[in-house]
Amino acid sequence: MAFLEVKDVSFKPDDLEILHDINLMVAEHDFLTITGPSGSGKSTLLKMVASLLTPTKGEIIFQGKTLESYPITEYRKLVSYCFQQPVLFGKTVEDNLAFPYLVRNVEPDLAQMQAVLPMVNLPESYLKKKIIELSGGEKQRVAMLRNTMFPPKVLLLDEVMVGLDEDSKVIVQHFIEKMYEKGMTVLQVTHDSEEIRAAKKIVVIVQGRVKNG
Numbered sequence: 755m756a757f758l759e760v761k762d763v764s765f766k767p768d769d770l771e772i773l774h775d776i777n778l779m780v781a782e783h784d785f786l787t788i789t790g791p792s793g794s795g796k797s798t799l800l801k802m803v804a805s806l807l808t809p810t811k812g813e814i815i816f817q818g819k820t821l822e823s824y825p826i827t828e829y830r831k832l833v834s835y836c837f838q839q840p841v842l843f844g845k846t847v848e849d850n851l852a853f854p855y856l857v858r859n860v861e862p863d864l865a866q867m868q869a870v871l872p873m874v875n876l877p878e879s880y881l882k883k884k885i886i887e888l889s890g891g892e893k894q895r896v897a898m899l900r901n902t903m904f905p906p907k908v909l910l911l912d913e914v915m916v917g918l919d920e921d922s923k924v925i926v927q928h929f930i931e932k933m934y935e936k937g938m939t940v941l942q943v944t945h946d947s948e949e950i951r952a953a954k955k956i957v958v959i960v961q962g963r964v965k966n967g
């Protein structure tokens with residue numbers, strides 16, 4: 755039994771078929787790199803695995819159960835999706851790092867929230883920082899911390915490094931590696947030639963189909 759299986763999945767919201775019969779087997783603790791031309795369907799595929807979109811044909815099976823059989827809040831705790839454009843809410847960094855506690859009905863642990871900031875090279879004082887004062891790279895780093903405050907089993911990354919300056923890229927890359935070393939399964943969409951060269955396992959999507967892998 756695969757840890758995560760994408761089984762004969764198509765996505766055809768109207769006349770145009772965006773994904774065609776995609777099959778993927780992901781083992782626990784795989785690091786899968788997904789690439790392919792713009793518009794080929796990579797984000798659509800990742801969003802289906804994140805249960806943000808539903809396949810129009812086929813199914814996705816996680817730990818032996820179809821996605822539909824999970825209560826959505828449970829699934830979101832197991833499988834975490836990071837957008838290319840990080841979505842932060844509230845006013846401060848603290849509001850974002852407190853969120854994973856609140857959805858679990860747990861009292862936010864301020865010491866823990868401060869302690870994780872240096873993992874992405876942000877000072878502990880950033881907990882009180884206003885979101886509007888953060889750079890794009892800093893926002894992405896806060897979003898990554900929020901999404902891993904309670905470690906998910908699967909981390910889905912949709913071009914999270916695009917548009918970041920070199921320093922932020924290196925920091926985010928190290929953070930992703932750390933999460934992987936902690937035992938997470940990672941599915942990462944990227945166009946970055948260096949990341950593609952370094953990829954452990956690669957899947958190329960062209961015009962809605964898996965080209966190899």
Ligand SMILES: Nc1ncnc2c1ncn2[C@@H]1O[C@H](COP(=O)(O)OP(=O)(O)OP(=O)(O)O)[C@@H](O)[C@H]1O
Binds near residue numbers: 767798
């Ligand atoms: N919900 C939707 N309804 C209709 N069309 C969609 C929907 N989502 C995506 N598309 C279309 O499907 C195609 C694939 O989009 P997708 O965002 O998955 O591509 P991508 O491979 O991630 O591209 P990029 O590398 O530019 O991010 C595009 O032509 C897009 O316009």
Ligand SMILES: [Mg+2]
Binds near residue numbers: 797
């Ligand atoms: Mg995309």
